[in-house]
Amino acid sequence: MTSVAQTIPGEPPHPHHWTPTNAYHGAKLGMWLFLATEILLFSVLFTAFALYRWAYLGEFHDASLNLDWKLGALNTAVLILSSFTAALAVDAAQRGNNKRVKHLLLFTVMCGGIFLVVKYFEYSHKYHIGLFPGVECPVVEAGALHGSEGHGGGADVAEGGHHLEYCWPKDTSGLSEGQREMLVSSKYKMYFGLYYCMTGLHALHVIIGMLLLSWVCFHASRNRFSEKYYTPVELGALYWHLVDLIWIYLFPLLYLVD
Amino acid sequence: MTVHSDVAHNNKNYLNHETTLWSWLSTVDHKRIGLMYLFTITGFFIVGGLAALTMRMELASSGADFLSPEQYNVLFTLHGAIMIFLFIVPGIPATMGNFLLPLMIGAKDVAFPRLNLLSFYIYVVGAFMALYALLNPIDTGWTFYAPYSMQTQSAVILMTGAAFVLGFSSILTGLNFVVTVHRLRCPGMTWDRLPVFVWGLYATAVIQTLATPVIGMTLLLLIVERWLGVGIFNPAMGGDPVLFEHLFWFYSHPVVYIMVLPAFGVVGEIIPVFSRKPLFGYKMVCYASVAIALVGFLVWAHHMLVAGISDTSAIYFSVITFGVAIPTAIKVFNWVSTMYKGSISFDTPMLYAMGFVFLFMIAGTTGIYLATLAVDVFYHDTYFVVAHFHYTIQGGAVIGLIAALHFWFPKMTGKMYNEPLAKIAFVLVFVGFNLTFLPQFVLGMEGMPRRYFDYLPEFEGLHRLSSYGAVVNGFGYTFALLNLLGAWIFSKKQAPANPYNSLSLEWNTQSPPIHENFEETPSVTDYPYAYGTPVEGGGH
Numbered sequence: 001m002t003s004v005a006q007t008i009p010g011e012p013p014h015p016h017h018w019t020p021t022n023a024y025h026g027a028k029l030g031m032w033l034f035l036a037t038e039i040l041l042f043s044v045l046f047t048a049f050a051l052y053r054w055a056y057l058g059e060f061h062d063a064s065l066n067l068d069w070k071l072g073a074l075n076t077a078v079l080i081l082s083s084f085t086a087a088l089a090v091d092a093a094q095r096g097n098n099k100r101v102k103h104l105l106l107f108t109v110m111c112g113g114i115f116l117v118v119k120y121f122e123y124s125h126k127y128h129i130g131l132f133p134g135v136e137c138p139v140v141e142a143g144a145l146h147g148s149e150g151h152g153g154g155a156d157v158a159e160g161g162h163h164l165e166y167c168w169p170k171d172t173s174g175l176s177e178g179q180r181e182m183l184v185s186s187k188y189k190m191y192f193g194l195y196y197c198m199t200g201l202h203a204l205h206v207i208i209g210m211l212l213l214s215w216v217c218f219h220a221s222r223n224r225f226s227e228k229y230y231t232p233v234e235l236g237a238l239y240w241h242l243v244d245l246i247w248i249y250l251f252p253l254l255y256l257v258d
Numbered sequence: 259m260t261v262h263s264d265v266a267h268n269n270k271n272y273l274n275h276e277t278t279l280w281s282w283l284s285t286v287d288h289k290r291i292g293l294m295y296l297f298t299i300t301g302f303f304i305v306g307g308l309a310a311l312t313m314r315m316e317l318a319s320s321g322a323d324f325l326s327p328e329q330y331n332v333l334f335t336l337h338g339a340i341m342i343f344l345f346i347v348p349g350i351p352a353t354m355g356n357f358l359l360p361l362m363i364g365a366k367d368v369a370f371p372r373l374n375l376l377s378f379y380i381y382v383v384g385a386f387m388a389l390y391a392l393l394n395p396i397d398t399g400w401t402f403y404a405p406y407s408m409q410t411q412s413a414v415i416l417m418t419g420a421a422f423v424l425g426f427s428s429i430l431t432g433l434n435f436v437v438t439v440h441r442l443r444c445p446g447m448t449w450d451r452l453p454v455f456v457w458g459l460y461a462t463a464v465i466q467t468l469a470t471p472v473i474g475m476t477l478l479l480l481i482v483e484r485w486l487g488v489g490i491f492n493p494a495m496g497g498d499p500v501l502f503e504h505l506f507w508f509y510s511h512p513v514v515y516i517m518v519l520p521a522f523g524v525v526g527e528i529i530p531v532f533s534r535k536p537l538f539g540y541k542m543v544c545y546a547s548v549a550i551a552l553v554g555f556l557v558w559a560h561h562m563l564v565a566g567i568s569d570t571s572a573i574y575f576s577v578i579t580f581g582v583a584i585p586t587a588i589k590v591f592n593w594v595s596t597m598y599k600g601s602i603s604f605d606t607p608m609l610y611a612m613g614f615v616f617l618f619m620i621a622g623t624t625g626i627y628l629a630t631l632a633v634d635v636f637y638h639d640t641y642f643v644v645a646h647f648h649y650t651i652q653g654g655a656v657i658g659l660i661a662a663l664h665f666w667f668p669k670m671t672g673k674m675y676n677e678p679l680a681k682i683a684f685v686l687v688f689v690g691f692n693l694t695f696l697p698q699f700v701l702g703m704e705g706m707p708r709r710y711f712d713y714l715p716e717f718e719g720l721h722r723l724s725s726y727g728a729v730v731n732g733f734g735y736t737f738a739l740l741n742l743l744g745a746w747i748f749s750k751k752q753a754p755a756n757p758y759n760s761l762s763l764e765w766n767t768q769s770p771p772i773h774e775n776f777e778e779t780p781s782v783t784d785y786p787y788a789y790g791t792p793v794e795g796g797g798h
Contacts, residue, residue: 017366193488
């Protein structure tokens with residue numbers, strides 16, 4: 001049975017079946033294995049994306065024009081910076097500087113927050129133009145849209161002031177001809193379905209990482225870490241690096257590649 | 259390594275260490291967690307078994323008897339999903355693995371005991387989700403193939419969600435075991451002194467950790483597909499149902515090795531003990547476990563040979579599947595060679611172990627039939643496949659679990675079971691199982707399709723035979739389990755620490771073990787199969 005009760009600041013916890021050095025190496029091995037499972041999780045989505053991009057290159061290219069690479073680049077810079085501060089936090093923990101750990105981790109978490117805010121703006125823009133699953137079709141006349149795939153046309157909806165260019169309802173039966181013109185094409189659905197899955201799952205992992213690092217930060221504020229014990233900081237930073245790494249693959253794949 | 263048959267016995271053990279309900283629910287003791295898994299999966303084994311018996315009752319005569327076709331579809335889906343996700347995948351690792359792994363390597367517990375408890379509770383949550391899904395039971399087959407799984411009105415999201423949750427339990431257990439084997443071996447316990455059961459658990463844990471995330475994501479995509487209509491697997495929207503099959507089988511082939519590798523390990527423990535001879539080719543058996551785990555990742559599309567994959571792919575997967583049989587064959591040869599010129603005693607665990615070898619040979623060779631492209635064209639989706647996988651899973655993994663339950667029963671409970679009754683149960687299980695599934699090979703060869711609610715009258719004789727076998731089989735399992743349960747509750751005979759004079763570390767502590775496993779941390783100087791060698795440390 002692990003004895004969590006006595007945690008002396010600076011001292012490693014003492015589950016009775018581990019020595020402290022062994023516990024550190026075991027914990028790291030466990031975290032690396034867990035990261036491997038996360039990579040395999042995302043690999044399914046990357047595989048599906050690669051396959052369908054190869055099959056539908058034209059449509060995927062057109063669909064990707066709806067993404068703003070500048071926002072994506074901003075997010076990339078934010079995450080890389082946050083990975084840097086996380087690594088600095090590990091270094092600080094190894095020197096026993098809990099105050100610095102706390103500040104660096106707070107900054108890292110804040111960067112995660114910025115990432116999510118930018119993501120929110122990206123998603124809400126797409127929602128406003130109807131490129132989001134579940135957006136119902138407004139009442140439109142046939143031919144009311146000028147060029148349903150560019151940014152030129154779009155139907156105004158009375159409530160909410162959405163300038164819908166597309167709609168993506170769950171049920172496509174019983175739609176008028178005008179509404180059908182607005183429907184997201186099936187290949188666009190494929191692209192954006194994968195886009196939302198991939199970036200959504202990634203955003204979920206950003207949130208998890210933020211929670212994890214906040215918890216570690218809380219312990220730093222209690223002077224928990226020292227040269228003898230900094231395992232949680234290292235493991236938390238490892239997780240955060242994975243979150244960053246996945247985005248580094250997502251960004252070029254979705255935003256940059258033609 | 260010396261066998262301590264004089265292990266001190268005191269009345270304190272892990273069972274009476276603390277006895278409140280909360281002490282069990284909040285336990286981080288791997289032995290208690292193993293027991294909790296054992297009772298839960300046994301419950302699901304019974305549920306899945308009842309589904310099977312119901313189907314076999316319907317199939318005993320041709321023509322509709324008491325089930326509708328829709329009900330039949332539900333039954334074979336539930337039988338598969340429950341037996342696979344709720345019984346045999348947790349199976350030996352979660353029960354016997356949890357109980358034995360730390361003991362066998364001389365450790366006090368697994369690497370992350372609290373994570374172990376979390377794994378159990380995640381399993382319980384998944385189990386409740388699956389039970390809740392029974393209110394609108396799915397009829398897609400346990401394989402959830404698109405496009406039907408996207409169209410059926412049954413509770414697909416709930417059931418695949420349950421499987422997703424159960425997958426987390428499997429991943430965390432696998433991760434726990436890998437770190438345990440790497441980091442918690444006692445002094446002297448080098449990799450080449452580990453029991454083969456530990457090697458089997460290690461190889462299994464690697465597969466669990468790496469393969470399960472893939473099915474998790476695949477089922478999540480299926481849920482997204484049903485919920486949002488994205489089109490990934492929907493041909494009407496440019497998607498590909500075969501992509502689902504690829505992603506599904508990428509996990510679901512390795513999962514069969516998760517089921518059977520621990521059983522190989524169990525057999526590798528039992529046969530040397532009851533032959534009083536060292537395990538033949540110990541190192542090759544260990545390497546073979548790892549080889550099976552690795553090569554098992556490369557053969558998934560042999561489940562899809564007639565699904566429309568290219569000829570090149572089909573040829574590749576067929577050839578590699580032949581290859582994955584080789585390490586298993588090595589093990590079979592080694593087990594049999596262990597018995598050769600040994601001093602064999604036919605205790606119940608040995609009967610089950612020998613039964614395993616026989617049944618798995620049939621399983622493996624019929625697998626080669628199915629891997630042969632020209633043959634698979636005829637046998638795919640027939641009863642031949644059904645018989646093959648029941649021989650591997652039931653004749654292999656389940657028999658392995660029952661063997662393990664009998665072999666380690668004294669260690670887990672501190673009691674001895676009734677040996678004659680256990681032998682009778684074995685005969686019922688063995689005869690019943692073969693009577694159920696041997697006719698199914700013939701049915702398959704004659705063209706009887708699988709997952710069919712009804713059939714042509716000419717198949718009735720073999721179906722009737724199979725149904726009789728199912729009853730005997732079910733009765734046999736019931737008898738075996740009741741015998742063990744009865745012994746645990748009513749037997750007064752205290753089991754010795756080492757009733758079979760076995761050399762591995764778990765026998766070097768009292769039966770049942772104390773809470774901390776060992777009085778002092780043990781150390782070893784040799785591998786655990788030096789039976790019959792006159793000089794201590796004679797080695798291998």
